[in-house]
Amino acid sequence: MGPMTSDSTIEREPAAGEPVAGSGVPAIAVRELTKRFGEVQAVRGVDFEVAAGEVFGFLGPNGAGKTTTINMLCTLAKPTSGRASVAGHDVVTQRDEVRRNIGLVFQDPTLDGYLTAAQNLELHAELYGVQSDLVEPRMQQVMEMVGLWERRDSIVGTFSGGMRRRLEIARGLMHSPRVLFLDEPTIGLDPQTRRSIWDYISELQEREEITIFMTTHYMDEAEWCDRIAIMDHGEIVALDSPAALKARIGSDRITIHTDDDQAAIEALKRQFEIDGLLSEGAVMFGVPSGEEFVPRLFAEFELPIRSVSVSRPTLDDVFMSFTGSTIRDAEEDGSKHRNRVMMQMMTGAGRR
Numbered sequence: 001m002g003p004m005t006s007d008s009t010i011e012r013e014p015a016a017g018e019p020v021a022g023s024g025v026p027a028i029a030v031r032e033l034t035k036r037f038g039e040v041q042a043v044r045g046v047d048f049e050v051a052a053g054e055v056f057g058f059l060g061p062n063g064a065g066k067t068t069t070i071n072m073l074c075t076l077a078k079p080t081s082g083r084a085s086v087a088g089h090d091v092v093t094q095r096d097e098v099r100r101n102i103g104l105v106f107q108d109p110t111l112d113g114y115l116t117a118a119q120n121l122e123l124h125a126e127l128y129g130v131q132s133d134l135v136e137p138r139m140q141q142v143m144e145m146v147g148l149w150e151r152r153d154s155i156v157g158t159f160s161g162g163m164r165r166r167l168e169i170a171r172g173l174m175h176s177p178r179v180l181f182l183d184e185p186t187i188g189l190d191p192q193t194r195r196s197i198w199d200y201i202s203e204l205q206e207r208e209e210i211t212i213f214m215t216t217h218y219m220d221e222a223e224w225c226d227r228i229a230i231m232d233h234g235e236i237v238a239l240d241s242p243a244a245l246k247a248r249i250g251s252d253r254i255t256i257h258t259d260d261d262q263a264a265i266e267a268l269k270r271q272f273e274i275d276g277l278l279s280e281g282a283v284m285f286g287v288p289s290g291e292e293f294v295p296r297l298f299a300e301f302e303l304p305i306r307s308v309s310v311s312r313p314t315l316d317d318v319f320m321s322f323t324g325s326t327i328r329d330a331e332e333d334g335s336k337h338r339n340r341v342m343m344q345m346m347t348g349a350g351r352r
Contacts, residue, residue: 027050027051027054027086028050028086029049030069030084031082031084032046032083033046033047033081033083033084034079035068035069035072041234043068043069043234045081046082046234048229048236048239050213052211053209053210054211055205055211056212056227056228056229057214057221057222057224057228057229058215059215059217059219059228059319060215060217060230060319065231065234067215069231072091073086073213074086074102075098078092079091086179087101087179100175102177103173105181105182106183107187107215109164111156111171113155114157116152116155116156117151117152117159118153121167121170122139130175138174139152142170142171143167145170145200145203145207146167146200147200148170151163160193161189165197169185169201177210178211179212179213180204180208183214185197185201185214201224202224222242222315223242227240228240228245230322237323246317246318247313248321249286249313249318249321250288251288251313252286252287252288252312252313253290253312254286254309254310255309255311256282256283257307261282265283267303268283271302277320290311291310
């Protein structure tokens with residue numbers, strides 16, 4: 001293992017064939033990747049690349065296939081078919097090389113609550129073979145980055161949810177990975193804590209100069225990414241920068257509440273040739289200029305309108321335009337689908 005730099009980041013000489021910064025080799029390359037669990041196809045032939053130093057996001061509801069994809073990229077699950085490489089190494093034939101080059105923050109907590117923060121990081125460093133004299137300075141560096149150095153000797157069981165998530169991010173950085181995977185990094189946290197977590201993530205991306213691959217179902221989090229891939233039912237349905245995806249919508253979103261939403265959808269089609277969508281207890285539709293259309297709507301619409309709102313295109317609108325539902329509705333449908341699959345699996349097991 002090579003010498004430590006002045007900022008205590010662990011430096012490694014690249015192995016034969018390993019890409020180096022600025023080489024133009026993508027940090028992640030995926031081709032026709034699939035994963036099947038029995039009769040259930042969780043990932044359906046996805047293709048994408050992530051550039052070195054990029055913050056790349058997977059946006060989609062729970063059950064869309066995001067975590068399954070991350071598990072394959074991190075060698076925790078073997079692909080059914082297709083190919084993928086991380087840091088220039090194949091995830092199937094070069095699993096050890098991939099693991100040495102990645103950090104992973106799981107969706108579910110994995111810290112040992114009976115150990116101190118420092119002990120958790122020391123254990124991780126030992127597992128990854130970090131040179132012993134580099135452990136403490138590296139630990140100080142990553143813990144200061146997430147604001148926990150003063151709590152290094154505290155038992156993790158006393159930490160709040162946000163502190164634990166920050167410590168997990170610090171742990172994932174201990175061995176100086178080239179790619180950091182964050183699976184739903186702020187799930188279950190309050191909005192203020194989520195914002196602080198993202199401040200830490202932004203800082204580490206600048207200081208560590210690493211690639212960050214994250215999954216989320218929070219629309220505001222996806223705005224922090226350089227590019228996002230929208231995933232639905234195991235497929236990537238759109239991939240671009242947040243701004244470019246919103247620009248492709250080209251219309252404002254109008255939401256109306258009526259006494260008969262189904263009749264309102266039919267009236268919109270009949271009167272204005274507009275396709276409305278029932279979502280989250282209201283009727284939604286898009287028009288090029290919402291503020292100009294609303295007066296006409298009140299003047300000509302044949303049904304009473306209880307309330308109306310106009311909003312500029314958001315990533316939720318992008319998701320709805322590509323999938324036909326909002327991410328919240330998709331999560332509800334996905335939950336029902338997973339319950340049906342589990343019942344089918346249990347019934348099948350009982351018959352056997």
